[in-house]
Amino acid sequence: MLPQFRVSLNEAVNVSGDDLKNTVAGIFVKMGVPQEDALIGADALVLADLRGVDSHGVSNMLKSYVNGYTSGQINPKPDMKIIRETPATASLDSDRGLGVITTPRAMELAIKKAKDVGVGMVTLGNARHLGMASYHAMMALEHDMIGVCMTSAPPRTVPTFGAEPRLGTNPIAVAVPAKNDHPFVFDAATSSVAQNKIEIARRLGAKLEPGWLATEDGTPIMEEMDVPENYHLLPMGATRELGSHKGYGLSCVVDILAGVLTGFGYGAVPGRPNFGHYVAAYNISGFDEPEHFKASMDEWMQMMKSTKPAPGEERVMVAGQPEAEMEVIRRRDGIPLHPEVADWIRDTCAELSVDCPF
Amino acid sequence: MLPQFRVSLNEAVNVSGDDLKNTVAGIFVKMGVPQEDALIGADALVLADLRGVDSHGVSNMLKSYVNGYTSGQINPKPDMKIIRETPATASLDSDRGLGVITTPRAMELAIKKAKDVGVGMVTLGNARHLGMASYHAMMALEHDMIGVCMTSAPPRTVPTFGAEPRLGTNPIAVAVPAKNDHPFVFDAATSSVAQNKIEIARRLGAKLEPGWLATEDGTPIMEEMDVPENYHLLPMGATRELGSHKGYGLSCVVDILAGVLTGFGYGAVPGRPNFGHYVAAYNISGFDEPEHFKASMDEWMQMMKSTKPAPGEERVMVAGQPEAEMEVIRRRDGIPLHPEVADWIRDTCAELSVDCPF
16 A cells, blocks of 8 residues: 555644635745736645645645745746747746746647647746646646646656666656546656655655665665665666666656757756756647547546456546545645644745735 | 567578568568558568567568458558648548558658648547557657657556556657767557567566566466466556556556547447557757757767666666667668568468568
8 A cells, every 4th residue: 555645634724725825826926926927826836735736735845936936046037038939839948937837838838839730839948846747737628638748857766777866757747628527637757756755755654665766876675665864766667677668768758858858958967957847738629529529538538437446446547536536625625734834834924924814 | 687588599580671671562562552652561560670679570560460451451552531630730530551551651741740830740540550659750850850659559458456458558659869879769568568578478488577467357466477378468567556557647648649539439449440549740940959959869868878877787778779779780680580480471472472582
């Protein structure tokens, strides 16, 4: 079983999504971010919390963003520039803006291009942290488009057979609309596991699963154990025999599309701006009648969900389903914040003179 | 270690790539395929052999294609039709043509669109077997483009927690040009392992690695053992703990883009045409100066290849490197055919009155 990472509901401070969004937007504004941008950033962070993706929500990310603005690493008022453009493509210099906020702008451009010519594909160089990749991909859904998002992050993952980290967690997100069912939303690191989960496991004293990490010399750790002091992430697949060359190869694809292709370098370039992003929108009407496609997606998802489970398993799920189910619960019951996180938000609000409704 | 699947060089019949190509083209022509198409098909099959991808080369695939033409399953003279089109997209009805031959036509269209508007993306419905996915993706390279290819194949892979196969091996190929180095060429099934490898392991009496297969009831087989009589493939990642939800999710992405999006159904639809394909070309000049990009790719590949190896490992490689190295050897020394395969080709040539130079 996977360790249970969520905060116990007994001790949690429950906050409604709207309240949390206003508070976070207020904090962004105090960092010098324009109001409209602050609302975009808050929406992205809170949607991660609402969907149960706590690793990329307010509790896990806001503090580092505040630190980034305060230290000058992140530019609150980036002057985004289009460096190159064709009807279907563009590359942007995002001027050290936070990816959580700049990437939706890039996705809007991709969607506009997909409306005009069928596909839009935009890279962002000189960028900062992306947030939840699927937030940006999901922007395509209401336009009857398929959305894609990737990010090339600083190196933490060893290549297959390697002893040194050369690749980030390099996630891939793909969002596809359905008709009556929830959308298909795939969003996963191409590393074995997200860095955040390791550090949460360390804090909780949970055991590592085999295949999650490599020792400092690059040897895959294939037994259950405590989180070691020093480690590297493995590519998805863990070992060559289990297919780590596939995870490694996909991570390279992300590093190329969201790194090299931006023209601003890639994850392992020392001193380069830390992140590069890639978004794309595919207009479904360029391939099929959107209503027919979305009805087919309903049928396809039902086919997948109705798969007979293996012994000991409850049900087969589809990407985006656990998040859609969690979103229903948290929109109704609120987002459970760890008391320490709630305290940090309260303190930060007090310091910055931002209203805090909890 | 992975089992050694290649035919022993002592017993092999060595054939030059050009000789094999002429022979294969001759066989395609006797199946009713027009000369120009026959040469495309032969080129694709023989390139797989030259690159050491024996699973998708002449020895492993030609027989099934001949059977498909003979039984009427594959149409030798397909009337390909564009069903929908925008400047960047098209969907094609490939009229039961062999994907090995029809997909290069679709890729030509994608490349033309990428020249015009920056990106080209084309789906093929009503299709037959794709061959080696990277063949089609690699067509983009000489145009300073990034090529992508995927195929939605008949179900053999169980979803995570599932007991019934719902997805094909659903490979993803991505080809990226470099300046002086070989191109980056990723080409991998999103299942744990290719079906062909299992059957070759059975023939050779080799042991299965843990994480390659599920038993008939969907339970992942996590110990070394002989190939069982009945089995399903697992998604890349093998178990939920090792990340099979990521392999499963990526396989779904392929099933959607190369299946649902074609408008002709997906892998698990009973009685549907068996395969759907997806190709795309991204024009590098829509993002960056191509010469700058390709020089950066050289640098990026050198960075990856120079990674210090983990204990017991010889070197870190990059996707496309083993194939590029094998291509040098086989273009010089010829393609080693298993004697039984050489016999089958000789017999088939005799039967069809095709010249056989070996």
